Amino acid sequence: MQEQSIGAILAAARQSAGLTVAQVGEATRIREAIIQRMEQDDYGQCGGHFYARGHVRAVAKAVGLDPEATVHLFDQQQGGAPVPVRAAAVFQADRTINLPEKRGPNWTMALGVALAIVVVFGMMRVLGGASDQVRTGDVHAASARPSVPPNTPITETPKPSASSKKGMVTVRIKAKRSSYVNVRDAKGRKLFSGTLKAGKSSEWQAEEQVNVLLADASAVSLQVNGKKVKRLGGRGEIVRRSFGPPKPKSR
Template structure:
């Protein structure tokens, strides 16, 4: 019987004694009963029904809905339309904050104009780039009485020049364009550096001095009252 039903011999002996504890549960016990009933020529379903009557009855059918029902109900959040009033309020607040920040910190800081070295600097108020004949005559007169040095230079061709007062105050530094005449006056004297000695014609206190030096040579000259001196 064990070989034909593939049920262990000890389990068959226990079933014969109405001991179904070794079957592993009602499901397996019904399976063993069906196999044994087929081999010995009994109706399997009748024998299983007899087993259910003797061991608690037929199990009640189980609904799938009860098996898969969740212990905790799932709350599905209802979709709501966006709150446009709140969104507009937030947007308006952002615009106001941005405007305040723009007004408080958006002013541009003025930057000082950096003048290139190659561009002639504007002479001080005391000096005049192109004085009128009357002002030049007054300067010459002042030079004779008050030991003022009137330094006049004319550029025959564009070249660089640096004019410094004897006290160290810068009067001019930059390019003097060809054909341009400039006049500066200072107490005690001036110190002049020429980028090209042959590019300029000089007059000091009304006296014509010609060119300060050879053409193409960088020179430094000092002119004091009452007569110019070279070094």
């Protein structure tokens, strides 16, 4: 089973968004040569795995992908996220600790501590006697009953759902295998961007048109306005499709 590479996903998303490599570089402040290498799955110029993850996150955000989902998929393809260093590994377990030599009692310090205790005890007695004379008759207990009036029932008439409007497009995608999916409306606004887990299905609605980007066309099944779309593409094939509202039935 082959999974679409991060480089191919970034390149497809950039082309789908209508952006050039120069525009992505200007938005992310990453050199164009590095972005071109990333789209070919070459991260040697990123300066290490830590910086490569940051570059992937920045480019994914610039081209309209979910940054966290893209980085998560990058970690999976690169062998997992960086393993944090355990604190115990920083220190030497067999290092000898030299304890200070025991000495006799310091009578001067003990006498000073005892004198301080006597002074504190005397001040507590004085302050305690004065506090007994404080008047408490003016203290009012807070009311336990809330002053907030009860909520009034909502009597507003519910608005009709989006599905009842004309010109709506309904797209439903079910993942046979975990695969990256990007869904946008007619104005380019993102409805979903991320990995759809195997066995999961999601549905989106938008007016006039829905644009879909599939990183692996054979990994999902797709329905538009209740009808199954056949022959989306082959295994590992990146597919971009646009769908409109259902045509009115002829009388």
